[in-house]
Amino acid sequence: MLVLLFILFGGLAIGCALAVVAQRNPLYSAISLVGVFISLACLYVMLAAPFIAAVQVIVYAGAIMVLVVFVIMLLNVEEEERGRRRLKFLVPMAVAMAAILIAEVAFILVTVQEFRVNPPAGVGLTHSIGTSLFTRYLLPFEITSILLLMAIVGAMTLARRGGLLSTSARVIPGVTTLPRSLVDPRATPDDLRPVEADSTDEAARLLGVTGLRDHSDRDE
Amino acid sequence: MDTAIDIVLKFVAISVVFVVVLLVVAYTVLAERRVLGFIQGRLGPNRVGYGGILQPFADLLKFILKEDIVPDKSTRFIYFLAPVIATMAALMTMIVYPFGPDTRIPFTSITIPLVVARLDIGLLYVLGITSIGVYGIMLAGWSSNNKYSLMGGLRSSAQMISYELALGLSLIGAILLAGTLDLFQVVEQQSGWHGLRWLIIFQPLGFIIYMISAIAETNRVPFDLPEAETELVAGFHTEYSAMKFALFFLAEYINMFTVAMLATTLFLGGWNVPFLDSIFARGTFLFGLVSAIGFLVKVVLILFFYIWLRGTLPRFRFDQLMNFGWKILLPLALINIFITATLIFLRVPGFS
Numbered sequence: 001m002l003v004l005l006f007i008l009f010g011g012l013a014i015g016c017a018l019a020v021v022a023q024r025n026p027l028y029s030a031i032s033l034v035g036v037f038i039s040l041a042c043l044y045v046m047l048a049a050p051f052i053a054a055v056q057v058i059v060y061a062g063a064i065m066v067l068v069v070f071v072i073m074l075l076n077v078e079e080e081e082r083g084r085r086r087l088k089f090l091v092p093m094a095v096a097m098a099a100i101l102i103a104e105v106a107f108i109l110v111t112v113q114e115f116r117v118n119p120p121a122g123v124g125l126t127h128s129i130g131t132s133l134f135t136r137y138l139l140p141f142e143i144t145s146i147l148l149l150m151a152i153v154g155a156m157t158l159a160r161r162g163g164l165l166s167t168s169a170r171v172i173p174g175v176t177t178l179p180r181s182l183v184d185p186r187a188t189p190d191d192l193r194p195v196e197a198d199s200t201d202e203a204a205r206l207l208g209v210t211g212l213r214d215h216s217d218r219d220e
Numbered sequence: 221m222d223t224a225i226d227i228v229l230k231f232v233a234i235s236v237v238f239v240v241v242l243l244v245v246a247y248t249v250l251a252e253r254r255v256l257g258f259i260q261g262r263l264g265p266n267r268v269g270y271g272g273i274l275q276p277f278a279d280l281l282k283f284i285l286k287e288d289i290v291p292d293k294s295t296r297f298i299y300f301l302a303p304v305i306a307t308m309a310a311l312m313t314m315i316v317y318p319f320g321p322d323t324r325i326p327f328t329s330i331t332i333p334l335v336v337a338r339l340d341i342g343l344l345y346v347l348g349i350t351s352i353g354v355y356g357i358m359l360a361g362w363s364s365n366n367k368y369s370l371m372g373g374l375r376s377s378a379q380m381i382s383y384e385l386a387l388g389l390s391l392i393g394a395i396l397l398a399g400t401l402d403l404f405q406v407v408e409q410q411s412g413w414h415g416l417r418w419l420i421i422f423q424p425l426g427f428i429i430y431m432i433s434a435i436a437e438t439n440r441v442p443f444d445l446p447e448a449e450t451e452l453v454a455g456f457h458t459e460y461s462a463m464k465f466a467l468f469f470l471a472e473y474i475n476m477f478t479v480a481m482l483a484t485t486l487f488l489g490g491w492n493v494p495f496l497d498s499i500f501a502r503g504t505f506l507f508g509l510v511s512a513i514g515f516l517v518k519v520v521l522i523l524f525f526y527i528w529l530r531g532t533l534p535r536f537r538f539d540q541l542m543n544f545g546w547k548i549l550l551p552l553a554l555i556n557i558f559i560t561a562t563l564i565f566l567r568v569p570g571f572s
Contacts, residue, residue: 031355061352066354066377126341
C-alpha cells in the first residue's frame, strides 16, 4: 500500500518536474511546479512529517507560486523564443549537473545496502519541530529571519528609488509642473527643481531625455 | 478486521459530511436570496415548493440543462481545470472540522469522534488547502482570454494573498492559548465552565480580525472586488456558463461555510453547547447529537451574519481594500499576538 502510494506521488513529482522544464508556456511551467510541490508534500506526509508537508504547501504552493503566477499573468509573458539562444552556455552546465546527480544516486545505490531507517518517534510533528527550533536551533532560526528581513528591506529600497518615468505616466495637456526627479533618471532623487511642459514629449525634450515614450503606447 | 471497520466508518463519515455540507450550502444560497429579498423590501424566490424550499434543486437542474459555452480563444485545458481546482480545494478542508465530541453509536459499543480525520496539523492543513484555492480563480481569469476576467483574477489573487496574512496571524493568538493545531483538541479545551469557556472571551480582537479577513478571503461584499459587476461584468467567471459556473458558485459558498466552521471551532466553542453536560452524560448518543446540532446552529448564525453584511454594506475601492489589509488589519493582528503572548508569559488567570 505504502509502496504504491510512494510510486504514485514520486512518479507525479518526476512527471511534473519534467513538465516544468519541457513546457514552452511559462504559466504551464509554473502550474507544473505547483504539482511538484504538492507531490513532495504528499511524500513528506508518508515520511511521517505532516508539519513539513503543510509548510511546503502553504509557503511554496500557496504563497511563492501564487506570486509567480501573478507576475506571469500581470506581464502577460508570451512563449519566449529569443531567450533560448542567449542561454545556450547553460546546456553543458546542465549536462554536467545531471551527470553529478546521477553519479550521486548511483553511489548511494551501490554503497548503501540497508535502506531501513528508524527515525525517533514524532520527529516531524509540530511540537517537536517547534521545540527544537526555539531551543537547540534558535540561532540559525534567527539568522534566517534576519536574511528574510534583509530581502524585504532590499526590495523596498529598490522599489522606492525614483528616477525613470513610469510607462503609464502622462503629462496632462496644459502646463504641468513635475519634480525633476520624476522625469529625469539622471537627477538625484531629492532634486525638486520643477519642469514645466505641455506634454510628456515636451518634458522629455526639455530635459534631454529620449526613449521615454517607447513603451507608453503599448497598453495591455 | 479492525482496519476494515475503520475504512468503512471513514467512508460513511465522509459521505455524511459531504451530504450535510452540500445541503447546508444549497440552502445557504436560498437563504441568501430570501434574506436579501427581505432586506431590500421584496420577496425573493418563493414559488418552487413551500416558501421556495425546492428552489436549490430547480437551480441545479437549470445549471445542468443550460448550454455549456466555451470561448474560442480560451486556453482549453486550464479553462476546464480552474473550476475543478476551486471546488476541490473548497471541499477538501471539510474533513478536519470536528462536528461533535466522542460519541457512542447506538446499539453498539463503538465510540467514535464526530470528525472525519484528526490531524496533528489540522489548522495548517486548512490554511494550506485554502491557499491552493486561489489558483482556481487566478487560472479561470487567465484562461478565459477576456480582459475583465483577467482583471478579476489579478485582483482576486492580490486580495487573497494580502488577507491570508492577516487571517493566519489572527488565528495565532487562539492557537497560543490552545497549545495545539489539532482542531478536535482545540474544541475539547473550550468545554470548561459547562461548555462556555469559549476562546472568543480571551481573543476578542483576534475574532474580529478573523471575521473581517475571512470575508475578504471568500470574496464577498464588501470585499467582492474580483467580481465587481459595475466594473468587471462578472469578474473572473465572466466567460463561464452552465455547470462550470455552478462549480465556482458552489466553491464560493463552500468556502463561506468553511470559514464559518473555522470561526466556530476556534473562537465560538465548536460543538460545545452551554450546560448540556448537566442534561446528558458525556459520550452518550444524545449528547453527541445535540452537540453536532449546536455546532451547525452556530455556523448558520455566522452565515446569516455574512448575508446580513451583504445586504448592508457597499463595496470597497481597491486601494482602500489594500490599505485596510496591510496597514490596519496586519498590524492589529501582530499586536494581538504580542498581547496574548505577554499575558501567557505573565501567567494571567485564564491565559496559562
